[in-house]
Amino acid sequence: MIDGKACSPEGIQIRSLIHCNDDGLLATCNPNPLDQQVCRVTVSGETTLITETAGIHEANANDSLMVIQHRSMDFNGVKTGFYKDNELRNEIPDHSETPNITLNSFFHKTGELDLETAILLPADHNGETTLPVLLDPYGGPHAQRVRNARGLFGVSQWFADQGFAVVITDGRGTPGRSPNFEREVYGDLATHALTDQIDALHSISANYNFIDLDRVAIRLVFRWIPSRFSCDQKT
Structure with missing residues (x-):
């Protein structure tokens, strides 16, 4: 303005x-x-x-x-x-070290709201072996996880390489899409955040038939309050 x-x-x-x-x-x-x-x-x-x-x-x-x-x-x-x-x-010039991991990541739009979602699979996954799911969102509003930058996914890929399908979804409340989308969580930081993670998980499972929806967890960043809050809501 x-x-x-x-x-x-x-x-x-x-x-x-x-x-x-x-x-x-x-x-x-x-x-x-x-x-x-x-x-x-x-x-x-x-x-x-x-x-x-x-x-x-x-x-x-x-x-x-x-x-x-x-x-x-x-x-x-x-x-x-x-x-x-x-x-x-x-x-x-950039003199940073090259990470010793290989990304195996894919971007999707999921659910009725076309939520930005990334899924990371083990680097050596054969496309058939059943994998448990690890949800890996930020855990609170106003922080994007799904962005076009390789360095943002190193930790998530490490977890994927331990034998998980790691799913990252930017639900309502995250910026970069529209002011209305960002303000959807006004007055309620829990309901939409949880609903969007569930919707994205079910939506993306239709594209990956080896995802085991009976084994789903969420990653907690120790002492990080937004992640703890998100975990509390999901449990």
Whole structure:
């Protein structure tokens, strides 16, 4: 909003403000829940995506300089670019270690609400062996787990490699989709959160006939209150 007028178009969810001046603002946005881009919004309401490749983009900037970091399911680590006057001037190499796990992950839209869901299977799964299910949501509102970035799924893949089908679902209350979707949990943090996890589980089981719905658990992050709250509701 600029002077009470909506400047960003429908379908683009503004996530954070990076920089602003008299011409407009620079922000991160979601054109869809999986990807995050950097965009420029002018005071006249024109929105231009500065980044467009799949993945999660973050940035820091002033009037002439900008650093953009890019993470994706297509590569490990992070790509960092240094821009001056909107031109790429240098790339900062990533020296982080490559994880010694192999992701075996798939994205789905589940249930009547088309919830963003990821399922991770053991790296060596043969597509037939029955697997118990481990639900692995954040456990509270306003935190996305299902995003287009490989580094977000390392821990979940480790659990999958122990012999689980790990299911991660961003239910109502998570950002990146629409303001109404994010506010669905207002006044009740439990009901929709639990319902969405159950709906997603039953929906995704139709695509994977080796999932054992008689053996379902939820992962608890020790001492992390949202996860404990979610576990309490499910039990």
